[in-house]
């Protein structure tokens with residue numbers, strides 16, 4: 001048996017960037033400004049330029065980015081936010097934490113992103129925002145979502161872009177496409193740090209200011225707490241690490257696109273349904289996900305062949321104990337079917353073609369048995 005492949009190869013990434021990352025970390029240790037040091041502003045400027053958004057506010061995680069966005073929009077108890085049940089729990093968690101109600105809308109069967117045709121029927125007088133999730137690294141149909149939001153009293157739109165940083169949509173970048181874009185630098189995300197981190201993006205000056213204040217306990221000036229806030233800063237060391245990683249990020253995105261395309265081509269001959277990628281955008285494959293039958297048996301056979309897999313996500317949120325009451329007994333048939341069939345294969349920029357061939361050989365074998 002060959003040695004097991006890594007599901008996501010962070011060691012190879014560090015090895016490639018070691019001199020840059022080590023130097024960046026040492027610079028922070030030398031100046032000692034561990035909180036809100038110069039690397040924080042430097043990273044915010046670099047990420048704003050990258051996404052095309054006017055403002056970038058780094059925060060302590062992707063979850064905190066979503067929470068701070070909703071707080072900046074002044075979400076109140078009883079308000080409703082439209083999102084999908086086929087996402088990581090954080091998306092709905094932040095809505096519930098503020099006493100508001102997630103209103104779930106089903107997904108498209110071929111992309112697993114929110115089905116925009118179902119959004120309008122879910123809008124009520126209490127709707128205060130729409131929160132689409134750019135799942136697996138493919139941006140949702142943001143133009144269509146923004147148009148729906150505009151038709152309904154200019155509802156704010158927050159893109160949960162935790163998995164899609166670096167992805168393109170009609171020539172523009174994820175995070176810079178709506179009222180707020182919120183991303184995560186969790187180590188396994190397309191742009192990861194070495195701990196927790198995240199960022200918020202917006203073109204709106206007032207919302208950016210609100211988010212900056214909320215990030216630091218609602219302070220407009222030191223010890224002047226203008227509003228309710230949180231302890232939501234991203235620390236200087238993590239910003240320094242992301243800055244070093246940005247140096248080969250364009251290469252990494254190109255690798256992700258090329259590896260994803262190669263996977264898709266190689267899978268064409270197998271009895272596996274591929275994720276659809278729309279013609280006007282790309283997918284940066286935060287997870288390389290396919291649809292299969294007999295998933296558990298396949299995963300076991302792949303594991304035995306040294307190929308790790310994962311499931312994003314095995315149970316939609318309306319079927320999770322913490323969120324079941326928000327589904328109000330509704331079925332979300334497409335999300336439920338996806339949860340039963342999705343399986344993610346190893347993916348990271350440093351995956352070699354040899355390793356990819358090994359995944360495909362193991363999958364071909366596993367599908368036969």
Ligand SMILES: *Cc1c(COP(=O)(O)O)cnc(C)c1O
Pocket residue numbers: 061062063064087088090091133160162163184185186196197198
């Ligand atoms: C990872 C993720 C989050 C949360 O990000 P953290 O940095 O782990 O808090 C939110 N939404 C989605 C879709 C995610 O994948």
